[in-house]
Amino acid sequence: MNTKVSIAYLAGLALLVAAPTVIYPVLVMKVLCFALFACAFNLLLGYTGLLSFGHAIFLGTSAYVAGYVIKVLEFGPLAGIAVGTVAAGALGWVIGSLAIRRQGIYFAMITLALAQLMYFIYVQAPFTGGEDGLQGIARGSMFGIDLTNDLALYYVVVGFFAAAFWLIQRTIHSPFGQTLKAIRENEQRTISLGYDVDRYKLLAFVLSAAIAGLAGALKALLFGFATLGDIHWHTSGEVVLMTLLGGMGTVFGPVVGATVIVTLQTELSDKVGSLVSVIMGCIFVFCVLVFRRGIVGEGVALYKRMIGEKVH
């Protein structure tokens, strides 16, 4: 991580620690869950060049598994989060190994198809509660901290978020991340240099799925339920929107995108009702037409132009 990013990272962390004094912590936690989800997605889209169109299935699977472990098996929240994350990673391995055999739009379609397949399994499966969802997941306590207190849960969520965010940054700048960028930039050439690209793509997919799963488990703990909404393709579409709006392939873009979308949805839902989807659609069109690099991407480009650097 370079100095500028480290400073931004520390500043962001300081803001998060101070945030509950002015903002309702549950809203910030919701934003953090989706921000983490978008960051995981960005690892795949922005840094590997893979557009998964079924990423909600990892968020939702982990939410269900974590909920089941906590509510039915009565293990604590930490075990729930851990098992949920691992389950999402494992599902990522299965879906990933099937999907990476194809490229581009076919890859996206296969991820969507497999996610829909899982969706209908979850609708029927008894442990998910079907249409009712899995309700009444108790927050319990972790490391001796009572999580029923919103503020206590808040700092736990911030801790998980910061750790996962750091891991993603580390991955991006690791030797592995460098290989991923090579694959994104020119897959054929990477093969011709002796890389077995499918194995790298699969590991990226599993990492992304697992981190999306972590976000889902935290979300289930936060709200106390896991529903079909978490695995619906709408949610898969939303994470694409968040990442593109914030700036794909940028470090903080997905966080900004998730913040904007979640805040708008929360603020607008009781004012304009179902028009929210229309507004989201308009934002997406606007973003694609004039804001190609996303909020953070355009900001960085503007800054580079000001200091006289070339922009691609």
Add this chain to the structure above:
Amino acid sequence: MTEKTATAAPFILETTGLVKEFRGFVAVNGVDLKVRRGHIHALIGPNGAGKTTCFNLLTKFLPPTRGTIRFNGKDITNEAPQRIARMGMVRSFQISAVFPHLTVLENVRIALQRSLGTTFHFWKSGRTLDQLNERAMALLAEVGLESYARMVAVEMPYGRKRALEIATTLALDPEMLLLDEPTQGMGHEDVDRVMELIRKVSANRTILMVEHNMKVVSGICDAITVLARGAVLAEGDYASVSANPVVIEAYMGSEAAQLVAEGH
């Protein structure tokens, strides 16, 4: 890195009866190609003769319909493309094959870093790759790009990108290089530079290249295979091939005139 087996055999790469069909269209039709160790071997032919398809077959980017390919005496017909690269046969592409948004130094490092065995280590710092910088700079110096090291590859002029591509390929220290139209779309100056570069890197290596520029072919190639409609039309050194009436007829027109005019 490269397997030095059966170095005594005169031919490093041999194909027998190589065929590639695409839904009834025969792109490559029974090609027997023999590339002698240490040679710069050119693959020429009119457009659509099957040169690039042939290249893709040799490097396993396409599976052949029939026929066998032997590299260093080993049957590689059913190997995966990345395995071919690790055996010491590395290819370039018709369209410049750099990683556009990585720096020039990073481009070369991509080829070097596989040897560290840490390419799956997502928890390691990127600084662990800095140990490769010296090697990468030496390779860049070899192709005259050391002053470009920190530049993003996409910003470089076209001819320099080809040089970078060669430096990246050399990082694997391959026994054999396959170059797909290395001077395509270049001005005179760049053509001369790349030609010199190919001559320079051909020491202790075998090179097979698809090339349209007859100046390059006549200037640096030891052997030429002419393909037409997917089959071998003629083989030999430049003098014998350029004098061959069948070859002249296949080219019909400008390229044939050029072929004759430049035959020294």
